[in-house]
Amino acid sequence: MKYSRATDYALHTMLFLVQATPKETMSVHKLAERHDVSPTYLSKILTKLVKAGMIESLPGMSGGYKLKSNWADISFLDVIQAIEGTASLFDCSFDHGPQCPIQRIVLQGESKMESYFKSMTLADLAKEIK
Amino acid sequence: MKYSRATDYALHTMLFLVQATPKETMSVHKLAERHDVSPTYLSKILTKLVKAGMIESLPGMSGGYKLKSNWADISFLDVIQAIEGTASLFDCSFDHGPQCPIQRIVLQGESKMESYFKSMTLADLAKEIK
């Protein structure tokens, strides 16, 4: 079990955008170059972040991606879930009784982690770097 | 990101062993039948649990698997790590500076979950069922 590389890319790109250009737009090409990553693949990841409402894309000549105004409130959990989806990390394969106790416990552990990720915003992260 | 089905099988089999036969030995065949799962695949999972020192296998005619004496102290985390390995669920793909802040935060979240799984033992689980 591992977070996918896509999540890694997404988190780093968000951090980079926060640090570098909170207002200006930046092309996929530059972002990809900066992290040495395939541009086309990165663009698919960015598309997900756009759909999740964290960044916006501007088409056309001087287009590219840029943070939305609410960037400071975006949490780690938001970014992770935008990429990985919101499905829980355990699905009991059996059907025995009303609710699987194992499932319940794993989900409880998961929610401990999630609430931590929810409490960490990009603003917190940016502050820590400086 | 998801826990593998193997983890699901492992947790359920451990729970079943605790409930049913804390002392007696039980064949893969019966365990597999009980959960409607491929015996050969289950046996690979059980092998991992044996190596992790949670159950023991007895060869021969009336052989099979059985809990080891320390079963009550086995935690969720033990079982999960026996199957999934102990690698952390995030590896930063980049090398920038001494330590990636993103990596650090994700690992911190992970450890929140792990410490919860560490605190839940099979004994706790069994108690909850009865």
Place this chain on the structure above:
DNA sequence: GCACCCGTACTCGGATAAATATTGTCCGAGTCTGAAAGG
């Protein structure tokens, strides 16, 4: 100077391919048990 057209640089999204991880099967080898065979 103004309106129009058109090329360029970009996003968007679907189709597809490659790589990797997970899930599962098959089979040969080793091991213990219990029972049968022989002395």
Place this chain on the structure above:
DNA sequence: CCTTTCAGACTCGGACAATATTTATCCGAGTACGGGTGC
């Protein structure tokens, strides 16, 4: 009655196959900017 042998039931572990997921590429379509052309 005692020993030996042998078949059965199981574990162990490696090799292999099928499937799902992740990672990545390719390409066609749409969109905005900016410059050029004609009026």
